[in-house]
Amino acid sequence: MSDSLPMLIITTALLCIATTALAINSFRKTVRGPDRTYMDPLSGPTRVVWPLVLFVSYYFGRWLTVEYLEKIQRKLVHAGLNYNMGAEQFVSLRVVTAALFAAAAASALSMLDIFSLFWLMLAASFGGMVPLLKLKEARRKRERSIVKTLPTYLDFITMAVEAGLSLPGALIQATANGPEGLFRLELEKVNRDIKAGAGRVEALESMANRLEMREVTSVVSAIAQAERSGGSVGATLRVQAEQQRIDRFQRAEKQAMEAPVKLIFPLVAFIFPTTFIVLGFPIVMKLLHDV
Numbered sequence: 001m002s003d004s005l006p007m008l009i010i011t012t013a014l015l016c017i018a019t020t021a022l023a024i025n026s027f028r029k030t031v032r033g034p035d036r037t038y039m040d041p042l043s044g045p046t047r048v049v050w051p052l053v054l055f056v057s058y059y060f061g062r063w064l065t066v067e068y069l070e071k072i073q074r075k076l077v078h079a080g081l082n083y084n085m086g087a088e089q090f091v092s093l094r095v096v097t098a099a100l101f102a103a104a105a106a107s108a109l110s111m112l113d114i115f116s117l118f119w120l121m122l123a124a125s126f127g128g129m130v131p132l133l134k135l136k137e138a139r140r141k142r143e144r145s146i147v148k149t150l151p152t153y154l155d156f157i158t159m160a161v162e163a164g165l166s167l168p169g170a171l172i173q174a175t176a177n178g179p180e181g182l183f184r185l186e187l188e189k190v191n192r193d194i195k196a197g198a199g200r201v202e203a204l205e206s207m208a209n210r211l212e213m214r215e216v217t218s219v220v221s222a223i224a225q226a227e228r229s230g231g232s233v234g235a236t237l238r239v240q241a242e243q244q245r246i247d248r249f250q251r252a253e254k255q256a257m258e259a260p261v262k263l264i265f266p267l268v269a270f271i272f273p274t275t276f277i278v279l280g281f282p283i284v285m286k287l288l289h290d291v
Contacts, residue, residue, distance in 0.1 A: 078139050
């Protein structure tokens with residue numbers, strides 16, 4: 001019985017894969033996926049499993065609660081991935097990656113003639129976490145890009161306001177002449193909101209809510225306060241630009257101070273043992289030769 005267990009697992013896995021492939025093929029013929037004409041392109045690995053994602057989303061997405069989907073959608077917006085996929089599709093992607101990692105683990109264990117539910121569950125859990133880790137990394141990358149270009153854009157807006165332009169005109173000039181980056185895309189959204197009839201402060205606050213970054217929220221709050229109190233927007237922007245530069249310099253100093261601490265583990269785990277082996281090998285060989 002124990003000898004036939006791996007073969008039974010492999011046969012069951014192949015049957016499941018064949019059944020899933022037939023179901024997906026039938027699904028693609030009967031149900032059309034969402035139109036991606038105006039959406040961002042998917043990454044390579046995501047594009048490969050996308051039919052599976054649509055399949056899971058179509059049949060099981062209805063069981064997800066509205067509150068949970070809203071929470072996931074906010075995370076996608078903060079990471080700038082809301083034009084890649086929806087909340088249901090992201091949850092389905094996690095399910096698909098968990099199933100694929102579990103299937104890969106089952107295949108590896110069957111080749112080793114081992115069956116362990118623990119390792120299967122561990123592989124599935126890790127697979128389900130992969131899209132979430134990618135989402136967090138995308139948000140961190142997005143925030144680093146915005147923080148890097150924020151002082152430059154504040155300088156452009158400040159110069160335009162002090163030259164006599166209104167705040168909407170200054171935003172348009174900054175968007176046209178500022179460096180490429182994610183913050184430029186956000187300012188373009190602000191310009192579109194203002195052209196659509198939104199107020200200046202309302203459009204900026206909407207951007208701050210999308211990003212949920214302390215630096216952007218601070219700048220928008222200062223501009224809103226200057227607008228409502230009748231203060232000088234140019235002076236406010238100049239102070240904010242200088243403050244953002246100081247904060248960026250302090251973050252760089254902090255990262256430089258943390259670098260030696262982060263190097264301790266590689267030193268202890270890899271460099272020191274190698275050094276001891278190189279130094280100790282001749283001594284050990286000499287002792288063995290003398291004995």
